[in-house]
Amino acid sequence: MARRPYDMLFKLLLIGDSGVGKTCILYRFSDDAFNTTFISTIGIDFKIKTIELKGKKIKLQIWDTAGQERFHTITTSYYRGAMGIMLVYDITNAKSFDNIAKWLRNIDEHASEDVVKMILGNKCDMSDRRVVSRERGEKIAQDHGIRFHETSAKLNVHVDTAFYDLAEAILAKMPDSTEEQSRDTVNPVQPQRTGGSGGCC
Amino acid sequence: MTTKYMERLAKIEEVLLIANKKIDLNELRAGCSYGVPESLRPLAWRLLLHYLPLERHDWQKFLAEQRKNYDDMIEQIIVEPGTASMAINSVQEEEDHDHPLSDHPTSDWSAFFQDNKVLSQIDKDVRRLYPEIQFFQLLSKFPHPHGMKYPLSRRVINHQELTSQEFGANRDGIVGCVKTKVAKSQDENQAPNSEFHWHFSLLTALLNSNFQIVERILFIYAKLNPGVQYVQGMNELVAPIYYVFANDSDEEWAAYAEADTFFCFQQLMSEVKDNFIKTLDDSICGIESSMSAFHNMISSFDSELHKHLTSTLEIKPQFYAFRWLSLLLSQEFPLPDVITLWDALFSDPQRFALLQYVCLAMMELQRESLLQGDFPFCVRLLQNYPDTDVAKIVAFAQDIRDGKATRPVPKEASKGSKIARHARQLSDTLRNLSIIKK
Numbered sequence: 315m316a317r318r319p320y321d322m323l324f325k326l327l328l329i330g331d332s333g334v335g336k337t338c339i340l341y342r343f344s345d346d347a348f349n350t351t352f353i354s355t356i357g358i359d360f361k362i363k364t365i366e367l368k369g370k371k372i373k374l375q376i377w378d379t380a381g382q383e384r385f386h387t388i389t390t391s392y393y394r395g396a397m398g399i400m401l402v403y404d405i406t407n408a409k410s411f412d413n414i415a416k417w418l419r420n421i422d423e424h425a426s427e428d429v430v431k432m433i434l435g436n437k438c439d440m441s442d443r444r445v446v447s448r449e450r451g452e453k454i455a456q457d458h459g460i461r462f463h464e465t466s467a468k469l470n471v472h473v474d475t476a477f478y479d480l481a482e483a484i485l486a487k488m489p490d491s492t493e494e495q496s497r498d499t500v501n502p503v504q505p506q507r508t509g510g511s512g513g514c515c
Numbered sequence: 516m517t518t519k520y521m522e523r524l525a526k527i528e529e530v531l532l533i534a535n536k537k538i539d540l541n542e543l544r545a546g547c548s549y550g551v552p553e554s555l556r557p558l559a560w561r562l563l564l565h566y567l568p569l570e571r572h573d574w575q576k577f578l579a580e581q582r583k584n585y586d587d588m589i590e591q592i593i594v595e596p597g598t599a600s601m602a603i604n605s606v607q608e609e610e611d612h613d614h615p616l617s618d619h620p621t622s623d624w625s626a627f628f629q630d631n632k633v634l635s636q637i638d639k640d641v642r643r644l645y646p647e648i649q650f651f652q653l654l655s656k657f658p659h660p661h662g663m664k665y666p667l668s669r670r671v672i673n674h675q676e677l678t679s680q681e682f683g684a685n686r687d688g689i690v691g692c693v694k695t696k697v698a699k700s701q702d703e704n705q706a707p708n709s710e711f712h713w714h715f716s717l718l719t720a721l722l723n724s725n726f727q728i729v730e731r732i733l734f735i736y737a738k739l740n741p742g743v744q745y746v747q748g749m750n751e752l753v754a755p756i757y758y759v760f761a762n763d764s765d766e767e768w769a770a771y772a773e774a775d776t777f778f779c780f781q782q783l784m785s786e787v788k789d790n791f792i793k794t795l796d797d798s799i800c801g802i803e804s805s806m807s808a809f810h811n812m813i814s815s816f817d818s819e820l821h822k823h824l825t826s827t828l829e830i831k832p833q834f835y836a837f838r839w840l841s842l843l844l845s846q847e848f849p850l851p852d853v854i855t856l857w858d859a860l861f862s863d864p865q866r867f868a869l870l871q872y873v874c875l876a877m878m879e880l881q882r883e884s885l886l887q888g889d890f891p892f893c894v895r896l897l898q899n900y901p902d903t904d905v906a907k908i909v910a911f912a913q914d915i916r917d918g919k920a921t922r923p924v925p926k927e928a929s930k931g932s933k934i935a936r937h938a939r940q941l942s943d944t945l946r947n948l949s950i951i952k953k
Contacts, residue, residue: 332747333639351646353846354639356748357837360898362891375891382636382747384793388833 320364320373324484325395326477329417330402331410332381335436338467339402340378343477348468355380357388367481374481386420393424398480402434405451405464406443411435414454430483432461434476439466524552531558538562538569541864548862548913550855550906557763560756561775563861564782578771585774589662592738593731596627630738633745635671637733640750641726645850650758651726657761657770658723659731666723667730725761729753732777736784743784746791748838751845753780755853786866790841805840806832809871816875816915819925820882827940828890835897839874843867847877852905859909869912876912877903882923 328336337352337359344361359378364371377396379389393399401417403410414433421431435451438444448464455462461483463476527546530539543562551559561567568577644651732753737745756779760772768775795801810832814821824830838846843860845853856873863869877900878885885893914920 332636351643353643353646354747354750356751356842356846358834360834360891360894362895380747384746384791387793387796388837391831391833 320371322370322485322488323373323375324397324481326374326376326398326400326480327392327396328376328378328400328402329389329420330381330400330434331404331407331413334381334402334404334407334410335467336381336402337378339400339434339436339465339473339476340376342467342470342473344376346470348470350468357385358392363477365478365481367478367485370485372481372485374477390420390424393421393429394426396425396429397484398430398432399425400432400434400476400480402436403446403451404437405435405446406437406440408445411446411450411454418458428487430461430480430487431458432463432476432480432483435462435464436467438464438471439469520552523549524555527551527555527559531555533571536571538571540569544862544864546862547858549859549909551858554764556854556858557760557765557768559858560759560861561779564779566775566779566782578775581778582771582774585777586659586661588735588739589659589731592735593665593667594661596630630734631670633737634667634730634734636747637730637737637745637750638668638671640747641730641733644726644729644750644754648850651724651729651754653725655723655725655728655761655773657772658728659773662731662773663723666727667734668727725757728761728773728776729757732757732773732780735777736781740784740788743788743791748842749784749791751842752783752787755845755850755857756780756783758850759854787841787843802837802841805871806836809836809840809874812871812875813878817879817882817923819923820878820885823886824893828893830890830893830897834894836874838898839877840870843870844873847900848905856905856909859912869916872912872916873908875915876908879915879920879923880908880911 328340330336332354337355338348338350340359340361341352342348344363355378357380361376361378362373363376364373366372377392379385379392399421401414401421403414405411418431421429433451433455435446435448438448451464452462461479463472463479465472465476467473523546527543530543530546540562543559547559547563558567562569566581567574641651729750733745733749736749737743753776757772757776760776760779761769763769763772789795789798789800790802790805792801796803798804810821810825813824844856847853848856860867860870860873878897880903881896881901884896888896911920
């Protein structure tokens with residue numbers, strides 16, 4: 315058939331407190347660069363990157379959100395369509411870690427049930443200012459059955475790994491050949507969820 | 516072009532003539548609506564934002580009073596609490612009554628920490644102002660004589676150290692540098708650099724950089740308006756005003772840039788603050804209704820574009836218009852362009868009706884690209900609007916508003932594009948099918 319620029323489209327979302335480095339993580343991943351002087355994200359921003367995974371071309375559509383509470387009404391409307399959510403905190407900022415629980419509740423309330431979640435402890439290059447130990451990060455992720463990575467957008471530590479890992483988890487969840495009912499996340503023609511989707515498969 | 520400019524300059528100068536006892540605001544608006552010459556802008560903005568009274572002979576007294584008011588606010592809001600916070604040792608003596616860990620609601624410390632929560636958010640954002648220009652990192656020529664002794668960014672630092680280093684910004688602020696200095700043996704390569712940074716930051720923390728002045732303005736506003744406090748993005752609304760006032764060639768006025776910016780910002784906020792209040796989002800004055808009004812405007816002016824964006828691509832106004840409207844386009848263009856754009860916005864007698872037309876003009880100028888683009892292309896275009904002559908956007912916006920612009924003709928008749936669109940839809944459907952089958 316005609317050329318197809320990609321095989322699959324995954325919608326990802328970056329959330330977390332303001333100033334934890336969401337935009338820097340995304341910029342590192344999409345442009346492989348680091349910049350400390352980003353303006354603050356207002357509302358929602360957007361980047362695209364196509365990756366290859368298991369022989370498939372996967373287009374990642376990544377939404378970057380504003381961290382401040384005020385923007386939650388604006389940003390939570392994107393949770394629904396997201397197939398993967400990265401929840402970012404800053405290892406040098408205890409408050410941003412404490413808020414993980416709040417962000418997880420947000421996900422439960424607004425995202426679809428089968429969304430793949432991941433927690434990222436960013437700024438792991440700043441070990442002299444670390445206030446959240448790696449173990450605490452791992453523990454909270456484990457308690458919620460979520461993937462976890464410590465990243466540094468600045469030194470490019472585990473940023474790619476995190477995105478590939480998330481994409482892989484989403485891919486693994488995809489119905490392989492099952493003739494399943496259309497999945498609302500990939501089929502814009504059918505935006506409504508089918509009733510009683512809670513207990514399927 | 517130059518003659519037009521000269522005419523405009525002459526017109527504005529005529530309105531602002533010293534001989535005119537009272538400024539004719541309508542004339543001033545008419546003169547400024549296509550842009551204000553740099554030398555007259557600081558005065559024109561003070562008038563257009565309803566800060567300066569129109570009676571010229573009131574100015575001197577009024578300004579003296581307002582600037583004194585601002586000094587008093589600094590004294591009450593920053594210097595007095597600042598004195599307490601910076602003299603931690605002397606506070607120790609009063610430990611019986613109040614102490615940093617007290618959670619008593621009337622505790623001065625508790626209020627202090629509450630303030631610092633707001634402050635640390637402001638601090639993160641003001642450091643990120645217009646990174647492409649140096650101005651906000653430079654030292655202010657006229658720092659506030661009292662305020663400068665209590666730089667707010669230092670309070671954020673005190674807070675950090677008192678509450679087990681709770682501070683989120685990855686910045687080269689004084690905190691990071693002091694710590695880097697202590698820990699420099701861990702990273703020999705960075706040590707000399709850190710040393711330099713440490714001295715540099717210490718210096719800038721004690722003197723006042725322009726971003727710290729914006730910080731002070733925002734903090735005082737947040738304290739005086741507890742219902743609004745500080746919302747990310749307000750920094751972007753203060754910055755252009757402060758930039759214009761601080762670069763006034765008349766140094767007598769430039770010296771009061773901080774106080775006057777505060778009051779002008781307050782005036783501006785009185786008109787746009789609803790955009791920042793979450794509880795008003797769904798009300799008639801909130802940002803959601805501004806966004807839907809904007810999309811309705813696109814729909815009635817250019818139904819084809821509206822249909823393409825909303826029905827075909829499902830692009831919501833939240834993706835781009837939220838930022839455009841709530842920040843008065845301040846994040847979409849380089850600062851000099853934002854300033855020219857604001858000349859027009861501030862001159863709008865029905866503030867901020869013109870803003871919506873400016874946004875519509877921006878859409879129309881990119882119409883062809885938008886109609887041909889797919890979802891990612893269009894979102895990216897709208898979130899990173901290409902460099903454009905803003906004067907052209909403003910002129911077009913005014914034409915649309917005044918009914919002088921011709922509506923675009925839907926291309927339904929054009930066979931070629933119709934076939935192309937069908938082909939695109941078909942390929943989209945096929946792609947979706949192939950995704951589902953995988």
